[in-house]
Amino acid sequence: MSWLAGWLLACVPSDAPAPAPTPSEPLQTSTSVWTAPPGLGTGQVVRLQRGGATVAVSALDAFGAAPSVYVVPVSAASGSLDDLATATFTNHPTTQAGFDVVVADLDADGADDALVLGSLVTDLLSENTSVMGMLAGPLEGALSAEDLVGAWGGGTTRSYARRLSVADVSGDGVDDLVVTIAALDFSELNGIAVFEGPVTGLPIDGPHDYEISTDAEVGYGANFLTAQLDDDPEHELIVQAATSQEVWLTDARRADADSGRIGVLLQEGWDFAYLGRSLGSGRVVQTDLPEVWLGANGYGERAGRVDAHVVREGLVGTWVASIESHEPHGLFGTSMCLADLNHDGHQDLVVGAPGDPYFGEPRPGRIYVFGGPVAEGEHDASEASQILQMSEAADSFGYAMACQDGQLFVTAPDDPDGKHVYVFEGMRW
Numbered sequence: 001m002s003w004l005a006g007w008l009l010a011c012v013p014s015d016a017p018a019p020a021p022t023p024s025e026p027l028q029t030s031t032s033v034w035t036a037p038p039g040l041g042t043g044q045v046v047r048l049q050r051g052g053a054t055v056a057v058s059a060l061d062a063f064g065a066a067p068s069v070y071v072v073p074v075s076a077a078s079g080s081l082d083d084l085a086t087a088t089f090t091n092h093p094t095t096q097a098g099f100d101v102v103v104a105d106l107d108a109d110g111a112d113d114a115l116v117l118g119s120l121v122t123d124l125l126s127e128n129t130s131v132m133g134m135l136a137g138p139l140e141g142a143l144s145a146e147d148l149v150g151a152w153g154g155g156t157t158r159s160y161a162r163r164l165s166v167a168d169v170s171g172d173g174v175d176d177l178v179v180t181i182a183a184l185d186f187s188e189l190n191g192i193a194v195f196e197g198p199v200t201g202l203p204i205d206g207p208h209d210y211e212i213s214t215d216a217e218v219g220y221g222a223n224f225l226t227a228q229l230d231d232d233p234e235h236e237l238i239v240q241a242a243t244s245q246e247v248w249l250t251d252a253r254r255a256d257a258d259s260g261r262i263g264v265l266l267q268e269g270w271d272f273a274y275l276g277r278s279l280g281s282g283r284v285v286q287t288d289l290p291e292v293w294l295g296a297n298g299y300g301e302r303a304g305r306v307d308a309h310v311v312r313e314g315l316v317g318t319w320v321a322s323i324e325s326h327e328p329h330g331l332f333g334t335s336m337c338l339a340d341l342n343h344d345g346h347q348d349l350v351v352g353a354p355g356d357p358y359f360g361e362p363r364p365g366r367i368y369v370f371g372g373p374v375a376e377g378e379h380d381a382s383e384a385s386q387i388l389q390m391s392e393a394a395d396s397f398g399y400a401m402a403c404q405d406g407q408l409f410v411t412a413p414d415d416p417d418g419k420h421v422y423v424f425e426g427m428r429w
């Protein structure tokens, strides 16, 4: 059984009614709304450009195919994504889900490039393989599959999977491209591939430089994040091991690629909690140590929770705080974001609870804002500084988020009115 099917099938529906929504009073904030064209489900993915000047938003058509990507300046006011985007990429119609997108200057020529990751229908049996394509900057105007300067597949038995990141993981000061690897049918997730930057050369069809992999049954690489967790210059990997319900902290330097397995945060008895569905790093709990935040949106009747672990020397994680929701099928922890949103000098935590489209009653999505510092120990989600809900529809508000100090971008991919990205600035609570 694949890790995804395992997550979906193992979750037992509950007849317990969800408590009535309790959104907070309107936040003191300026809110912009980016609206998608009719029929496009925008916002499965929202990612800040490396550097924070633009936001990339993914979109799928009504059949979950033909992924598009809008690149929008972070300062854009409310309006149509078609009008606000400085670049729009529309993929080939036979291309399926848009798994991920990153915008960064990967070839170090001074102009942003985009990497898009999707699944191609390769034959009549709908056997899928994931392909990662690069759009070389400058990113301007309407772009199509013909503008892709190169495409990577993973080989004959594996493909690049669902998550991308750009960060210096090799320690030479130059950003690298990091991507998960899976079996072609996604039944096994078992590695992280690294392309050492700068990634240049056209066409780009070479294999990755090295990889960090584990036994297939671990499910290493369903989700991951790059973050700075110690004193060495390179970024570390925070990796979801979906099948074994773990999150691993991994040093991704080339010299350490064989060991790869430095820290393990094993959570006993959390079957199908989907630990690592969302991942974060920062310093929200009052501490001098870097933290990793782990979302487990399937925990406890799919109510969900998030846990913070401080990271000590040697990438050893120690639990310090948790925030648990008691609303079944809220899927609290589907997304999260860490930044100082109200400019008070403390990082804040935002957690998305978009609702459960599989086993729950239709309900609006919500986000929970926890003003930092969050005290050590156990907390209830109702302690949030703010709980926000933007409509009465089952809009999946909170499905994906991106943020930087003072700015929060939240998607609502199922909003029937097409209000698919909310931008919050100047937040106060």
Ligand SMILES: [Ca+2]
Pocket: 104, 105, 106, 107, 108, 109, 110, 111, 112, 113, 136, 137
């Ligand atoms: Ca470039």
Ligand SMILES: [Ca+2]
Pocket: 167, 168, 169, 170, 171, 172, 173, 174, 175, 176, 196, 197
């Ligand atoms: Ca590097």
Ligand SMILES: [Ca+2]
Pocket: 228, 229, 230, 231, 232, 233, 234, 235, 236
């Ligand atoms: Ca480091």
Ligand SMILES: [Ca+2]
Pocket: 339, 340, 341, 342, 343, 344, 345, 346, 347, 348, 371, 372
């Ligand atoms: Ca703050």
